[in-house]
Amino acid sequence: MDTGAVQRDPAEAGGGQPPLLEASGLKMVYGGRTVLAVQRLAVRPREFIAVVGPSGAGKSTLLRLLALVEKPAAGELWLFGRKVWGGGARAGEKELLQLRRRLALVLQTPVPFRTSVWGNLARVLGWHGQAPGAPESRRRIRQALQAVGLADKAQQAAASLSGGEAQRLAVARALVLQPQLALLDEPTANLDPGNVALVEAGVRSLWLGLGRGRGQGLDPHPGGEQELRPNPCGDPGGATVIMVTHNLFQARRLATRVLFFWDGQLVEDQPVDQFFTAARDPRTQAFLQGKAVF
Amino acid sequence: MDTGAVQRDPAEAGGGQPPLLEASGLKMVYGGRTVLAVQRLAVRPREFIAVVGPSGAGKSTLLRLLALVEKPAAGELWLFGRKVWGGGARAGEKELLQLRRRLALVLQTPVPFRTSVWGNLARVLGWHGQAPGAPESRRRIRQALQAVGLADKAQQAAASLSGGEAQRLAVARALVLQPQLALLDEPTANLDPGNVALVEAGVRSLWLGLGRGRGQGLDPHPGGEQELRPNPCGDPGGATVIMVTHNLFQARRLATRVLFFWDGQLVEDQPVDQFFTAARDPRTQAFLQGKAVF
Amino acid sequence: TWPGPAPLGGFSGRADLPVRPGTVQAAPHDPHSIVVASTTSTQDSGIFDVILPVFEKNTGIRVKVVAVGTGQAIELAERGDADVIFVHARASEEEFVAKGFGVRRYPVMYNDFVIVGPAADPAGIGGGKDAVAAFRQIAAKQALFVSRGDNSGTHIKEKEIWKAAGLVPKGGWYKEAGTGMGNTLRMADEMGAYTLADRSTYLHLQSHLRLKILVQGDRILFNPYGVTAVNPRKFPDVNYAGAQKFIQFLTSPEGQKLIGEYGREQFGQPLFFPAAGSDL
Amino acid sequence: MRDIVEGFRQAWGLIAGGDAEFWGIVLLSLQVSGLSVAIGAAVGVPAGALLALGRFRGRQLLLNAVYTLMGLPPVVAGLVIYLLFSHSGPLGFLHWLFTPAAMVVAQTCLAAPIITGLTAVAVGSLDDNVRLTALGLGASRWQVLVAMISEARYAIVGALVSGLGRAMAEVGAVMMVGGNIRWETRVMTTAIVLQTGQGNYSMAIALGLVLLGVAFVLNTGMLVLQRAGEGVRRV
Amino acid sequence: MRDIVEGFRQAWGLIAGGDAEFWGIVLLSLQVSGLSVAIGAAVGVPAGALLALGRFRGRQLLLNAVYTLMGLPPVVAGLVIYLLFSHSGPLGFLHWLFTPAAMVVAQTCLAAPIITGLTAVAVGSLDDNVRLTALGLGASRWQVLVAMISEARYAIVGALVSGLGRAMAEVGAVMMVGGNIRWETRVMTTAIVLQTGQGNYSMAIALGLVLLGVAFVLNTGMLVLQRAGEGVRRV
Numbered sequence A, B: 001m002d003t004g005a006v007q008r009d010p011a012e013a014g015g016g017q018p019p020l021l022e023a024s025g026l027k028m029v030y031g032g033r034t035v036l037a038v039q040r041l042a043v044r045p046r047e048f049i050a051v052v053g054p055s056g057a058g059k060s061t062l063l064r065l066l067a068l069v070e071k072p073a074a075g076e077l078w079l080f081g082r083k084v085w086g087g088g089a090r091a092g093e094k095e096l097l098q099l100r101r102r103l104a105l106v107l108q109t110p111v112p113f114r115t116s117v118w119g120n121l122a123r124v125l126g127w128h129g130q131a132p133g134a135p136e137s138r139r140r141i142r143q144a145l146q147a148v149g150l151a152d153k154a155q156q157a158a159a160s161l162s163g164g165e166a167q168r169l170a171v172a173r174a175l176v177l178q179p180q181l182a183l184l185d186e187p188t189a190n191l192d193p194g195n196v197a198l199v200e201a202g203v204r205s206l207w208l209g210l211g212r213g214r215g216q217g218l219d220p221h222p223g224g225e226q227e228l229r230p231n232p233c234g235d236p237g238g239a240t241v242i243m244v245t246h247n248l249f250q251a252r253r254l255a256t257r258v259l260f261f262w263d264g265q266l267v268e269d270q271p272v273d274q275f276f277t278a279a280r281d282p283r284t285q286a287f288l289q290g291k292a293v294f
Numbered sequence C: 001t002w003p004g005p006a007p008l009g010g011f012s013g014r015a016d017l018p019v020r021p022g023t024v025q026a027a028p029h030d031p032h033s034i035v036v037a038s039t040t041s042t043q044d045s046g047i048f049d050v051i052l053p054v055f056e057k058n059t060g061i062r063v064k065v066v067a068v069g070t071g072q073a074i075e076l077a078e079r080g081d082a083d084v085i086f087v088h089a090r091a092s093e094e095e096f097v098a099k100g101f102g103v104r105r106y107p108v109m110y111n112d113f114v115i116v117g118p119a120a121d122p123a124g125i126g127g128g129k130d131a132v133a134a135f136r137q138i139a140a141k142q143a144l145f146v147s148r149g150d151n152s153g154t155h156i157k158e159k160e161i162w163k164a165a166g167l168v169p170k171g172g173w174y175k176e177a178g179t180g181m182g183n184t185l186r187m188a189d190e191m192g193a194y195t196l197a198d199r200s201t202y203l204h205l206q207s208h209l210r211l212k213i214l215v216q217g218d219r220i221l222f223n224p225y226g227v228t229a230v231n232p233r234k235f236p237d238v239n240y241a242g243a244q245k246f247i248q249f250l251t252s253p254e255g256q257k258l259i260g261e262y263g264r265e266q267f268g269q270p271l272f273f274p275a276a277g278s279d280l
Numbered sequence D, E: 001m002r003d004i005v006e007g008f009r010q011a012w013g014l015i016a017g018g019d020a021e022f023w024g025i026v027l028l029s030l031q032v033s034g035l036s037v038a039i040g041a042a043v044g045v046p047a048g049a050l051l052a053l054g055r056f057r058g059r060q061l062l063l064n065a066v067y068t069l070m071g072l073p074p075v076v077a078g079l080v081i082y083l084l085f086s087h088s089g090p091l092g093f094l095h096w097l098f099t100p101a102a103m104v105v106a107q108t109c110l111a112a113p114i115i116t117g118l119t120a121v122a123v124g125s126l127d128d129n130v131r132l133t134a135l136g137l138g139a140s141r142w143q144v145l146v147a148m149i150s151e152a153r154y155a156i157v158g159a160l161v162s163g164l165g166r167a168m169a170e171v172g173a174v175m176m177v178g179g180n181i182r183w184e185t186r187v188m189t190t191a192i193v194l195q196t197g198q199g200n201y202s203m204a205i206a207l208g209l210v211l212l213g214v215a216f217v218l219n220t221g222m223l224v225l226q227r228a229g230e231g232v233r234r235v
């Protein structure tokens, strides 16, 4: 069952900042076409990575692979220090589940479950073994809904939400889990500037590990002035975030590092400042100028 | 059947710029909640209107009403000089269809029909009585696919498109119809800057009436330099566009006039320059600063 | 014996045509076919497979057997949907004629009913010949008994025997099944119960059953089959001529011989006994 | 035609009359069919969802087999169950033959493939993003299954309605394994056959109308329940 | 048990043997059931889609009625059709009684509600945005209907499979209006009943297996066709 999952060399795992995620030769093929082929990618804990690139470049495909909800056609993938795929081995269903429970994926298309807004979050908590009616669960649900501005719509049928509301619900479902790794696929694409700021603040709080402690609620309306700072208590709870976005301003605002995909290839991988000022690949430059059409 | 539809006063209809669309007291109620109530709205031909506002403000609802795919709870609506709803009367099914055939609606959620990309466009043309195999139809399909950068994916199953590709397909389905009125709901929300530019160019071409004449294809990669000018032949073919967008830059780039919705109310209705520089309502100002959260 | 092909006038042109499946367009007024309403137990006995090919070859008339419940068979004919009825419920047949739906009932053959039961024979009826006594015994011992309960010929006979015994069967031991002969036999077999069965169905199912014949040969157990043509004065477009030929054939020496021999090979005993011209 | 009209009149008479035997038959029909559908649903809904979601070898073949079993002739089902439960059969020791238990087994065999197959269709018709969303939020296989069933519940109610229809209308199998014993195993369909065989057409039609009425009430109940659980739903 | 095993052997013998009567029965079954499902689909698919999409008064009631008719007992259907086509019935002049034509009518009556009801479920389960998209691009009511049917085709094939299952397994109605006349109206199910009645259990099971085999081939054909039309499809 779990033969495919190998514990990383303990020395390395205990080291300063071992990678949270490592992929090599990761490949995805749909209908005979290779839509993604990543030579090497390593993500350390607490990074905030923006994934950018033209439509169809393979960004969503990458996220599905990293979330372990799809199996790559080839390549190796290590996550949380465990080997998930590679070398003919594959993790057992049980191990996959354990790993998935430490992350949360928000798909590009929000899929509200056919129940109330509150029920959507309660269900997700239930999957993680949290009694949805417990005070702690209720607190977390309330907090997550506030974080995306849906607190007053808790009882509405999720299927009747507007496009932007549905998207915020999808983000709230991930936030309520307080995952170690958040994989977000264009989570603000359908939002107006005000709500973009709100959702960004929620994601940043997750990244910084705010609101993880009991009772330490997220500020629902953080505003622009008040800067968010990492949890002063030294709580290691901050999450790693990998976020697909087509909004370059957003990438700049939030990310510590930017990956640029082009036709399934990772052509640029830079810290955020270098990415915008000193991109190496000409395709990246074209993209930044809004000229790259794939 | 058609008793509800009344020809506008011919004198007025023949006048300089009679409204293409006129609404008053238009109201929509979902589950007992009034989500839209528009006092008065008139749109003249060839306007390019951006509709902005926080998530849940009723923008998509407005578009569905204007596209005649939903019936308002109350109010009057005139379209193309015909009274559609109001005063207890309603247009017959046949008249509604005739009116709908002059417009095209792109929903916020792209729904690719389960056939090929090409088949999606062919089907839509088929609805309008165009033989999908005819050379003219094929030319138009090719042109529309080029306009959104999907020409090389014509044979792919539409259900397997990426998020941005699906959105561009939805735009192409509207472009291929060359409608007099295009109602677009956040058509570039899931697109990267390059593809945003591409789709914007396609929409502008439609607005300007380019590519309407036979053989006068759209420039697939218009680039940023080359300014698009209205059809020099004086062709009256240019379309009216009403586009929901959360991208204020886009509104500024494209629109001639901006409507700002807040909680179902039309609180600001200004020419584009005034909107960004001299908005009257404080809520509009808050929104423009990214602080308005509904 | 029966003459060769095309024995009777009127159909000589077609008599020798081979009958091919699927080519006959059935319609009630088709002069080249007749509809025979019969019972499932008659059809289940398999005798039609022996008689009909010879009749069809001799006359060129296709016989379409519609096998249903006894009551339903008569009902079919009373609506003009059949040309002949071939059943074993003498009283009902005679009523059918009396009401003017049938022309006349002709006796064709008989077989007999047998009382079957478990080999252990808890009511101790085995070996005897007296059906009425056996029924009394069963009732007295409250031994399980399965009745057809469907107003079929068999059921009517059973009720006749109970009546002769002066009993009204009732109680947990008396199961009113409301189903066909085969099902009833299977049920009695499973329950270790007695039942009244026609010999032919019993012989067909014998290999699947543990039931034994315990009482047979009583005159009250005779099971006469009659054939009656539907009255053309009631329904002008019935195929009366064809019906007549069918009756003639069944009661002819050739037909009677076929009937008398059927079953000898398979079961070592005939299933039916010729009865044309008798008073059964 | 007269019989049809007469059938309506008699149906009314039966319902109004309060005859104990008639109501006993109706009740037994409800119990047998209801239990069969309940068992069929308990097995068929998860099985159907698994068939739709699983990625095991032979899945498609199995699915085709289930579709095929939707067309299992009741007489064959009845015969096979009879042979299994008969005294010389492997399950003879249960002594279920000619009792309602065997009838439930028979109807379950007929309803379960329908419920399974149509659930598989219902779950298989869902957008794959539902599955990916659940997986990506940490749902286990079973939790995904439950979530998909919940999302497809509108169509699954359709599957249950079909299964109930099959179970209630069926006669060949219950006749064979139940025996249509008066006061014991007689249900509405076997009673109809009995009346028909005796030429009592109008009574047969009357019973048929009552059966349809019962099915109508059950279906309406299911749909109302389903819609109540739905909250706001477009129509 | 012996009979079940023997049934498999005999099924093989029948198929390999090439007996004209046997193949004639198989062919007639296919023709009658196939035609019934074809007619049922021609009526039921559009009707079901209309029931799902329409906004007329009494729609829900009608839908419930269709669901209820899924449970129409075949004997009742057969009886009513018999009365209509009987010599003394209103349609007696057609002389369809005891011909395959009446059998087609009977099976159509049984298959059509299933196809209609399940199509309504299939179309009703679609995202409402499909409908709005089509309307907003200028589709007429009928074009919307066709588009919705096309989007729901995976589930509609499920509806057809169910309808076919019902038609092929059904015996009470065809027995009644067809009469199970040898060479003319004997189909597989009525032949099975006949064999069972004569105590030829293994032959009955053999015929049942052949029937299931035929259904399997038909279903597989439908699914292959459907999948071919689907292009790329997730599983």
Ligand SMILES: Nc1ncnc2c1ncn2[C@@H]1O[C@H](COP(=O)(O)OP(=O)(O)OP(=O)(O)O)[C@@H](O)[C@H]1O
Pocket: A156, A160, A161, A162, A163, A164, A165, A166, A190, A191, A192, B030, B031, B033, B035, B053, B054, B055, B056, B057, B058, B059, B060, B061, B062, B108, D232
């Ligand atoms: N059936 C319903 N019951 C209750 N509220 C509903 C229903 N359908 C829609 N609404 C509400 O109507 C409001 C307006 O929705 P609409 O889709 O028009 O918003 P929008 O302006 O397009 O928002 P967005 O930018 O998020 O797409 C939303 O708050 C939504 O929750």
Ligand SMILES: Nc1ncnc2c1ncn2[C@@H]1O[C@H](COP(=O)(O)OP(=O)(O)OP(=O)(O)O)[C@@H](O)[C@H]1O
Pocket: A030, A031, A033, A035, A053, A054, A055, A056, A057, A058, A059, A060, A061, A062, A108, B156, B160, B161, B162, B163, B164, B165, B190, B191, B192, E232
């Ligand atoms: N089944 C399939 N068959 C063929 N191509 C496929 C299939 N599924 C996905 N693709 C292609 O894979 C490519 C990558 O898709 P992906 O969704 O990862 O793109 P993306 O970078 O997220 O794009 P977007 O920004 O538009 O969301 C797309 O071009 C898409 O058309």
Ligand SMILES: [Mg+2]
Pocket: A059, A060, A061, A108, A185, B162, B163, B164
């Ligand atoms: Mg994507």
Ligand SMILES: [Mg+2]
Pocket: A162, A163, A164, B059, B060, B061, B108, B185
């Ligand atoms: Mg919207």
